[in-house]
Amino acid sequence: MNFTAGIILFFFFGLIFGSFLNVCIYRIPKGESIIWPVSHCPKCGTPIKPIDNIPVLSYALLGGKCRFCKTRISFRYPLVELLTGVLFAGLFLKFGLSSETLVFSILGLLLITISFIDIDYRLILNKVTLPGILLGAVLTVAFRVLSYKQVLLGFAIGGGGLLFVAVLGSLLFRKESMGMGDIKLAAMIGVFLGVKGTAFSLLVAFFIAALFSAGAMALEKADRHSQIPFGPFIALATFVYLFWGEQMIHWYLQLIL
Numbered sequence: 001m002n003f004t005a006g007i008i009l010f011f012f013f014g015l016i017f018g019s020f021l022n023v024c025i026y027r028i029p030k031g032e033s034i035i036w037p038v039s040h041c042p043k044c045g046t047p048i049k050p051i052d053n054i055p056v057l058s059y060a061l062l063g064g065k066c067r068f069c070k071t072r073i074s075f076r077y078p079l080v081e082l083l084t085g086v087l088f089a090g091l092f093l094k095f096g097l098s099s100e101t102l103v104f105s106i107l108g109l110l111l112i113t114i115s116f117i118d119i120d121y122r123l124i125l126n127k128v129t130l131p132g133i134l135l136g137a138v139l140t141v142a143f144r145v146l147s148y149k150q151v152l153l154g155f156a157i158g159g160g161g162l163l164f165v166a167v168l169g170s171l172l173f174r175k176e177s178m179g180m181g182d183i184k185l186a187a188m189i190g191v192f193l194g195v196k197g198t199a200f201s202l203l204v205a206f207f208i209a210a211l212f213s214a215g216a217m218a219l220e221k222a223d224r225h226s227q228i229p230f231g232p233f234i235a236l237a238t239f240v241y242l243f244w245g246e247q248m249i250h251w252y253l254q255l256i257l
């Protein structure tokens with residue numbers, strides 16, 4: 001495939017999948033079907049016509065408002081679409097037409113859904129992570145992205161690592177620092193990335209979360225007792241690993257050796 005055409009194609013695939021993720025993020029926590037009925041305006045309930053449901057473009061043309069009742073539609077909808085589009089294009093750019101691109105695209109879809117639900121509800125849902133763990137384990141082995149040993153070890157290091165942090169946190173601070181949802185999410189990362197990727201992603205996630213918390217406290221947007229969702233940091237760190245992890249590990253080893 002022509003390289004530029006491939007990037008554009010993957011970007012558009014991503015936009016379409018992103019549009020579907022908006023439906024998932026909105027409906028899964030409410031226990032609604034993600035297939036039926038078609039999307040409707042959250043205010044007036046008017047079903048959205050296909051012509052008004054084109055990713056990003058419709059939002060721009062309608063000025064971010066419902067065609068009928070003119071209620072403002074959140075900027076999050078086009079943002080999720082663009083994010084998924086950029087992710088898919090980036091994966092094609094990095095891995096080409098390969099098993100990695102397929103498997104990591106699916107990981108990306110799971111992570112974007114989990115992150116935005118976590119931001120909205122401070123919850124990481126079993127009905128996303130548990131099928132995610134199963135899907136990741138089957139796909140990575142079937143498409144030879146990882147050996148089954150790496151899948152098992154990744155699962156143990158991800159889930160076990162965060163379980164350890166959770167137990168340590170509750171002993172030291174006498175409050176729940178890490179939820180069961182975070183532990184299952186880390187196990188899910190584990191089956192997709194194996195040992196090295198999981199260790200990298202969790203360490204980087206803690207690092208970014210610490211920086212973010214320090215920043216939020218400095219700006220007095222948060223205090224020591226604020227609950228900050230950890231899911232988005234794990235997702236962000238995983239994306240950093242997928243795109244730049246190998247180079248960063250290489251630089252780091254050169255620096256210390």
Ligand SMILES: [Zn+2]
Binds near residue numbers: 043068069070
């Ligand atoms: Zn409306």
